[in-house]
Amino acid sequence: MIEAAGLSLVYSDHGREVYACKDVSLRIETSEFLGILGPSGSGKSSLLYLLSGLKDPSHGKVLYNGAPIHDLSDEERSQLRRREFGFVFQQPYLLGYMTALENVLSVAPDKADQLKDRAIDLLDALGLAEKADRLPHTLSGGERQRVCIARALVTDPKVIFADEPTAALDHKNGVNVMEILNRHRGNGALVMVTHDPSMLEHANRIVRIQDGELVVETG
Amino acid sequence: MRLLNPIAPTTFLVRNLGKTIPLVSVIILAVMLVQSIIALINSIPFSIRTIYRYTDAMLGVSPRGDTSQTPFLVKDLVENSPVPIDRAMFCRASATQVKSIVGKWPFVTIGLKPDDLQYYLKRQGSTKLEGRLPKVGAPEAVISRPVATNLQLKLGDVLMGPEVDGMYSPMEVKIVGIAETDRWVMVNDIDYQKANHFPPIDLAIICAKNRADQDKLDAWAQERVKGKRAQVFAYREVEKDAQTMFEILYQILNAVIAILTIVITLMVGMLMNIYQSQRLVEFGLLQAIGHTKRTLVKRVLSEACLVIIIGWILGLGAAQGLLRVLKRILMEPRAFALDLNDPLSFAYTVPIPICILVVSFATIMIRFKKFDPVAVVERRIV
Numbered sequence: 001m002i003e004a005a006g007l008s009l010v011y012s013d014h015g016r017e018v019y020a021c022k023d024v025s026l027r028i029e030t031s032e033f034l035g036i037l038g039p040s041g042s043g044k045s046s047l048l049y050l051l052s053g054l055k056d057p058s059h060g061k062v063l064y065n066g067a068p069i070h071d072l073s074d075e076e077r078s079q080l081r082r083r084e085f086g087f088v089f090q091q092p093y094l095l096g097y098m099t100a101l102e103n104v105l106s107v108a109p110d111k112a113d114q115l116k117d118r119a120i121d122l123l124d125a126l127g128l129a130e131k132a133d134r135l136p137h138t139l140s141g142g143e144r145q146r147v148c149i150a151r152a153l154v155t156d157p158k159v160i161f162a163d164e165p166t167a168a169l170d171h172k173n174g175v176n177v178m179e180i181l182n183r184h185r186g187n188g189a190l191v192m193v194t195h196d197p198s199m200l201e202h203a204n205r206i207v208r209i210q211d212g213e214l215v216v217e218t219g
Numbered sequence: 220m221r222l223l224n225p226i227a228p229t230t231f232l233v234r235n236l237g238k239t240i241p242l243v244s245v246i247i248l249a250v251m252l253v254q255s256i257i258a259l260i261n262s263i264p265f266s267i268r269t270i271y272r273y274t275d276a277m278l279g280v281s282p283r284g285d286t287s288q289t290p291f292l293v294k295d296l297v298e299n300s301p302v303p304i305d306r307a308m309f310c311r312a313s314a315t316q317v318k319s320i321v322g323k324w325p326f327v328t329i330g331l332k333p334d335d336l337q338y339y340l341k342r343q344g345s346t347k348l349e350g351r352l353p354k355v356g357a358p359e360a361v362i363s364r365p366v367a368t369n370l371q372l373k374l375g376d377v378l379m380g381p382e383v384d385g386m387y388s389p390m391e392v393k394i395v396g397i398a399e400t401d402r403w404v405m406v407n408d409i410d411y412q413k414a415n416h417f418p419p420i421d422l423a424i425i426c427a428k429n430r431a432d433q434d435k436l437d438a439w440a441q442e443r444v445k446g447k448r449a450q451v452f453a454y455r456e457v458e459k460d461a462q463t464m465f466e467i468l469y470q471i472l473n474a475v476i477a478i479l480t481i482v483i484t485l486m487v488g489m490l491m492n493i494y495q496s497q498r499l500v501e502f503g504l505l506q507a508i509g510h511t512k513r514t515l516v517k518r519v520l521s522e523a524c525l526v527i528i529i530g531w532i533l534g535l536g537a538a539q540g541l542l543r544v545l546k547r548i549l550m551e552p553r554a555f556a557l558d559l560n561d562p563l564s565f566a567y568t569v570p571i572p573i574c575i576l577v578v579s580f581a582t583i584m585i586r587f588k589k590f591d592p593v594a595v596v597e598r599r600i601v
């Protein structure tokens with residue numbers, strides 16, 4: 001489904017080259033849960049941005065269903081992200097002036113009517129049925145993160161990218177969020193980066209990243 | 220809450236009234252201020268036109284120095300006129316005054332023979348006379364409704380007299396009639412004028428048969444007497460004076476309004492910029508989850524347009540309200556003229572929305588040009 005070949009991302013730090021990603025090659029299969037483990041600063045987020053087309057690689061390419069995504073225009077890539085991908089970021093960012101339900105539907109405002117029932121079902125499954133009409137500032141951190149998960153799932157995406165979605169949560173809540181993500185992703189692949197191996201209980205495959213390079217692949 | 224589209228331009232504005240209202244208010248105030256100032260300033264030349272409008276119904280002719288020349292002058296003009304003449308009348312005027320928002324302005328009481336006086340009132344559009352016409356030789360006068368309002372006089376009051384400031388007459392000239400017309404008129408009997416007012420201000424009034432021809436007659440007469448010992452009074456002169464009188468004032472006003480517009484533009488531009496910086500996370504998030512840059516830019520531009528256009532329209536409305544109140548309590552009691560639909564006052568407000576639009580468009584484009592959603596999602600900024 002997603003195929004990365006020789007991906008590198010280079011930052012120049014006062015003229016010195018810093019590799020956030022170095023020659024990463026990787027395949028993600030349909031419906032697969034891929035865990036990416038690595039310490040802080042190892043390049044996990046960078047890899048995720050490259051795979052999802054949010055950042056352009058310095059070298060290498062990413063194929064999505066066989067087509068290189070970095071050849072697409074900015075516009076086309078945004079549309080690909082909106083139609084095919086779901087995102088959960090490390091911080092539970094929500095639009096402050098929109099209700100939980102509206103935030104969930106903010107990925108696809110053009111299809112809000114069709115997706116409304118699914119959005120309500122998801123919020124229900126995430127234990128937020130009563131809070132669908134609440135504004136984010138009245139929700140707890142964990143509740144906000146669950147709204148973000150509903151937002152990532154509502155369009156039934158082909159691939160869900162999750163960047164340490166449990167980092168802001170305690171262990172129990174973290175495990176809970178992972179359960180929910182895994183249960184509701186349907187046929188979507190889940191690519192999740194974390195530095196906490198205990199969050200990858202359900203992963204089909206785990207890769208490790210160190211200083212921007214993939215080190216071992218465990219099956 | 221009703222489900223709203225997060226990327227509809229109205230959503231942010233409606234859900235963030237705390238930000239929308241100050242923005243719109245600044246624009247409303249600016250537009251209101253500019254339109255009101257211009258309309259009020261413009262009311263001065265407009266007043267001049269209104270007060271001296273009566274001269275457009277006639278041509279005034281007076282010989283310089285030698286009044287015995289008047290009949291010959293009139294004969295020459297009437298006989299050679301390019302347009303048919305309805306009536307030529309001799310009269311004697313005396314100086315009076317009316318009030319304006321910028322102090323007292325000269326006016327005249329015109330003394331006429333009884334039948335000329337009747338003709339003159341009709342010529343000035345009088346539809347009805349409250350009271351009666353002055354008796355021959357008597358210290359009596361007829362004024363029109365706006366003059367009565369302006370000087371706050373009623374039937375039986377003294378118009379001119381030995382003690383009346385700026386409107387001297389040896390006897391107390393009482394108002395015996397008020398003519399219903401929107402033109403400004405003061406008339407009395409010519410015999411009273413001749414017996415009491417010196418030095419004589421003698422003039423002739425020549426009226427074209429066709430009202431549409433009056434200006435043509437005026438223009439021709441101006442040429443005809445050029446260089447002779449005579450002068451003509453015509454409405455076209457009033458028009459010209461009203462225009463040129465305020466040229467300098469308008470230049471000053473242009474500078475003031477331009478500065479005001481710049482200040483308001485900067486203020487609103489700054490406010491918009493602050494609000495947009497506060498929304499960087501929102502923009503970054505929306506872009507990261509797949510909304511295109513173009514959608515977001517379009518949305519922010521639409522928001523700016525909405526705020527500016529709503530502010531402008533409400534500002535014009537507020538100005539109408541303010542001017543109406545001013546007109547009611549300040550202008551109408553003295554019959555001062557104020558044009559609520561003065562096109563110039565509307566025109567002067569146009570640069571405000573345009574400047575704000577241009578500045579906000581520029582800042583929005585610059586902001587989005589170098590906008591990186593990853594930086595926002597990664598919290599590397601703010």
Ligand SMILES: Nc1ncnc2c1ncn2[C@@H]1O[C@H](COP(=O)(O)OP(=O)(O)OP(=O)(O)O)[C@@H](O)[C@H]1O
Pocket residue numbers: 011012013018019020038039040041042043044045046047195
């Ligand atoms: N804009 C940038 N300029 C320079 N260096 C950068 C930039 N962004 C990231 N880096 C560097 O790239 C490396 C990888 O960063 P990345 O954010 O991918 O790490 P990470 O594995 O996600 O870390 P964490 O677990 O703390 O989120 C880091 O060493 C970081 O300093």
Ligand SMILES: [Mg+2]
Pocket residue numbers: 044045046163
């Ligand atoms: Mg990271």
